[in-house]
Amino acid sequence: MSAFLLRAVFTCLVLCAPVASLHAEEWRLLAPGLELREFLIPDQVGDLEGRQSGMAVLRIDSDRFDVALGSALGTGRMRSMQEWARHSGFVAVINAGMFRADDRMRSTGYMRDAAVMINSFIHPNYGAFLAFQPRDPSLPALRWVDRKSDPDWQAVLADYDGIIQNYRLISRERENLWEPSDRRHSGAAIAMDREGRLLFIHCRARLSLHEFAQALIDLPLDLIGAMYVEGGADAAMYVDVDGFVGRFVGEYRSDFFQGSNKNFWPAPNVLGIRPK
Template identity: 40%
Template sequence: MRGMPALALAALLALAGAAPAAAPAGFQALEPGLELGHFDGPPGVAGDGKIVVVRIDPARFELRLLNASAPGHGGLLTARAWAERAGASAAINASMYQEDFRTSVSLMRTREHVNQRRVSRDRTVLAFDPLERGLPAVRMIDRDCEDLDGALRGYGAAVQSIRMVSCQRKNVWAPSARRTSAAAVGVDGKGRVLFIHARSPWPVHELVNALLALPLDLRQAMYVEGGPEAQLFVRGGGRELERVGAFEAAPAADNRDAWPVPNVIAAVRRR
């Protein structure tokens, strides 16, 4: 989050249509390859106390990086609006951005457009859009475990951000008293992509511990946004869900507006 006014804002949870019974592992199938899970987070926190996870099968969905800085894309949009424009089934923040409200703080590129060339000190890069057959459709690169340049050669798209779960499945977020809403992207043991949103303001270290304890088989994860800009949108099977974040100073305040953001990662069904 960059440069927004500190006004009271809480998370919006809007679920249209009747929700089917949850699967034993906590997920509901919205449509083939797209699942939605609601999980209880650590107790004693403001807000709904839920961690929401969208699980995406990359064999059925491709990830796309959508940037306001790309030619023809125009201004900032909410995650919902980005998804609707792209015909996507899900969208989440694509990392934090600078005060120009366009440029990522770290490496961010596709085959056609470079939003940010600079590789920052952040330790994780999400790579997708493989350039060669046989490569995983999506992978998360931990710079402490492998060479970034070599790993990225096979991929057209890359998004760098702050590491939460290392390649060794360790919580590497330093403990802190700071509390914030959070959006994150992870991968599980089957290579599925996890879009993660927590509107309740936990310390991030505690949130990561909770994620590792959930039945997600979480292998790696990175933080993509915090505070009121953190958002998640998913639609499928006649239902849709939009989540937005809260201000640290006033997590219980009521606001039903998602904030426009410049960059999102979207999941689009393969044809």
């Protein structure tokens, strides 16, 4: 067998291997109602060099944690994830959505809470909403809204002070909504499982959106929906609870930059959790 053919076979094996079959830690209890699990998956940009990176999944019980926005419009400036956690008293924080090119403090999708309207425009191409901070305490603390599946989505949004809107990665029927692509980068996502738990997800490995979505389907997470909230070096997650500190930063979108990113970049809008 030629060296070229051997390389092609190896490439196929790496790219086609199901993510769930690769190494994963068990769920680690960080605090009551807060668990972390890390999966080791191939970085599709560097797989032939044997590089692998992690996908960190933080699973959150909404009965034990409140969800809130951190907003540069509301507080006056952008902050790193670590700074947002300290400023707002969050024990975990992740990007709330992508920012506009012409106004970095505003999100590309609809976003608000009781204190500030960050973007009043409902993006026609963004199909996922997370609703939090219910106006009636008898309502669920969190609602996942799939605009394509939920005919009452507008009524649901009206019942909550906190709303973020982003691209869907998967449908409620667990379909991968993205076509294969050669454009790969780190990513961050927010999701919900069938038990109503919120998940913050950070993937250091550089994957296309199709590969990212498929990983979320293949992993044992039992999701009903997932939204893409940021990519590249801007994608970040931070956890600081009961003596555990986790720093999860994204990688550059290409190899144009020499070396790897190791720092949090300032974020204009974040979603964080606090113990109730």
